[in-house]
Amino acid sequence: MLMSPLSETIYRTSSFVSSNAKAGRKQYGQFFTSESIAVFMASMFHIDLEKDSLRLLDAGAGSGILSVALLSRIREIGYTGSVKLVCYENDEKVLGVLAKNLTSVKDSHFTFEIRHENYITSQAFGHNPSLFGRRNGETYDLIIGNPPYKKIPKNAADAIHMKEVCYGAPNLYFLFWAMGIHNLNEGGELVYVIPRSWTSGAYFARFRKYLLSHCAITDIHIFGSRDKIFDGETVLQETMIIKVRKGCTRPSKIRISSSDTSDFLDLRRFDVDYNTVVADNGYVYLVTSEEEAEVLATLGRLPSTLVTDDLQMKTGIIVDFRTREVLRNEPSDKTYPLFYSQHIKDGRIVWPVGKEHEFIDTDRKGYLQENTNYLFVKRFTSKEEKRRLQCGIYLSADYPEYKYISTQNKLNYIKCASQEEVYGLYVLLNSTIYDQYYRILNGSTQVNSTEINNMPVPSKEIICKMGKELEGADLSQAVCDNILRKWIN
Incomplete structure (x- = not known):
């Protein structure tokens, strides 16, 4: 033949x-x-x-x-x-x-x-x-x-x-x-x-x-x-x-x-x-699908980005293998908290959790950041996880004894001027539609700060109003979806 x-x-x-x-x-x-x-x-x-x-x-x-x-x-x-x-x-x-x-x-x-x-x-x-x-x-x-x-x-x-x-x-x-x-x-x-x-x-x-x-x-x-x-x-x-x-x-x-x-x-x-x-x-x-096209159309009508709202996402500053000399397993009067993606638990930051190198001992300014309010976002997730965007609310009021903190580079962060901003950004990034949007935009399991910063978002005023609604409420995806629907459609 x-x-x-x-x-x-x-x-x-x-x-x-x-x-x-x-x-x-x-x-x-x-x-x-x-x-x-x-x-x-x-x-x-x-x-x-x-x-x-x-x-x-x-x-x-x-x-x-x-x-x-x-x-x-x-x-x-x-x-x-x-x-x-x-x-x-x-x-x-x-x-x-x-x-x-x-x-x-x-x-x-x-x-x-x-x-x-x-x-x-x-x-x-x-x-x-x-x-x-x-x-x-x-x-x-x-x-x-x-x-x-x-x-x-x-x-x-x-x-x-x-x-x-x-x-x-x-x-x-x-x-x-x-x-x-x-x-x-x-x-x-x-x-x-x-x-x-x-x-x-x-x-x-x-x-x-x-x-x-x-x-x-x-x-x-x-x-x-x-x-x-x-x-x-x-x-x-x-x-x-x-x-x-x-x-x-x-x-x-x-x-x-x-x-x-x-x-x-x-x-x-x-x-x-x-x-x-x-x-x-x-x-x-x-x-x-038609559903994904509608996601793009809905968010495409929004007027701002995180960049225009001065809420840029950045990548954590500590690379473990390059900074071993300043990492510590135990606290002292000279150490500051070092946060990892593992500290994100059910929408909040839980620290310490008994993980290796949860403390940093340094006065070097390039290794430290202001202890203020942040939204932390995991940089890496697995393909099989339900959500690509996984966030944790960090409030400086929970750790008032520290002037500085630090973040490991497998964690992204957004610095916020108020608790309302943190909660409002959490509403966005913990919602179904923003997770869908990011999956359409990026097929990898890495959350890229450049892409997040250019996503369409409501104005900062609206973000703060959504944050006020979330404060004191359950941090579930369903609650975030319900709040977001009131402000975008």
């Missing part, structure tokens, strides 16, 4: 993976795409059957699974023109497998070129007069890819070459994506499988600005499971598939789909307004 080119490709890839240590592939950030994901990604492209020729790009091609899946679909839908495919791959070990897989596509109108060179530095980018790139001006109609997932130093050649979209130490996946956008023809389409970390936060702000100024997002697919996406690999990363089209025209809707695993047997689809997904603040919100 004859195998299809894609089946042959999957077979050769499986043999390659089983005979090559994962550690070797990890140095390239290499995780091979499954057959079902490759077929799904190929199906997302709009193929213009009237075009005489198509130019395709697969950067970081690996064994060619995505290329072969796209080529197979192009022919299956009846395209009869010529197809030129360019593949970049810098792992010598997989080049032979890639060549065999592309050769198995027996088609007189198909040609391919494999480039064993660095996709990023071998060509110019943006306004950068490249010191590295020798290629310039190559563009493509369709780009498909599973870019390498690997963090690189900020002084790496790739990062320097694409400094326009970099902030700090970048990850290769969004450099590949940005270069792909650069390589697209006007009206061309790009489909990538990537982490979802780029959708928010300051770290990816330059990249998002570049993406959204050159392309429109048309389709997004979200996976419900973190560990069943790349066959045979242990990848605990929030993963998504995205399709963008080069050009200034924005569609009225974005098609968002989701599935729990990579077999797509439980595929769900939902169309949402473009402006709901791509917000004015430059974030991209991954909504999957």
Whole structure:
């Protein structure tokens, strides 16, 4: 029985993976795409059957699974023109497998070129007069890819070459994506499988600005499971598939789909307004239902942010392993309280609890903060916990004997001028709608202060009024929801 080119490709890839240590592939950030994901990604492209020729790009091609899946679909839908495919791959070990897989596509109108060179530095980018790139001006109609997932130093050649979209130490996946956008023809389409970390936060702000100024997002697919996406690999990363089209025209809707695993047997689809997904603040919100869209619409009508209300969230200041010399297990007349996320108990701060290093002995101002009123928020939660935002009310009146306190850096805090502010912020962040909002905004289990500070909130006056209602009441989520409904709808 004859195998299809894609089946042959999957077979050769499986043999390659089983005979090559994962550690070797990890140095390239290499995780091979499954057959079902490759077929799904190929199906997302709009193929213009009237075009005489198509130019395709697969950067970081690996064994060619995505290329072969796209080529197979192009022919299956009846395209009869010529197809030129360019593949970049810098792992010598997989080049032979890639060549065999592309050769198995027996088609007189198909040609391919494999480039064993660095996709990023071998060509110019943006306004950068490249010191590295020798290629310039190559563009493509369709780009498909599973870019390498690997963090690189900020002084790496790739990062320097694409400094326009970099902030700090970048990850290769969004450099590949940005270069792909650069390589697209006007009206061309790009489909990538990537982490979802780029959708928010300051770290990816330059990249998002570049993406959204050159392309429109048309389709997004979200996976419900973190560990069943790349066959045979242990990848605990929030993963998504995205399709963008080069050009200034924005569609009225974005098609968002989701599935729990990579077999797509439980595929769900939902169309949402473009402006709901791509917000004015430059974030991209991954909504999957009418309910989530309503959450964004409701909070989007609010007038302020924590920044404009001068209620910024900050990250705790003590990093344990760097400050061991000032940490203490027992109190003395020279020690101050050191608070951890473990001190958040049922909405309040309970200290001490017999934990190691609950005291700090120092006069160094950079290690201490004023003993005033704070809302403490856990920075890290587990994927399985019911709430992403977990808060604790800290009142300085409960610990009047201390002039200073300190906070460990797995805890976020918001400094408040009054008890009403603390209780009011607790109403917000302990409510159902704000927890839903943050989960839509950020798929990770880390609570990022930059994102919290830019969430829409009521005015400080309203926050204090809500706080007065909560004082003396039960600190449950249900009570917070009831108070919040009186002020926002």
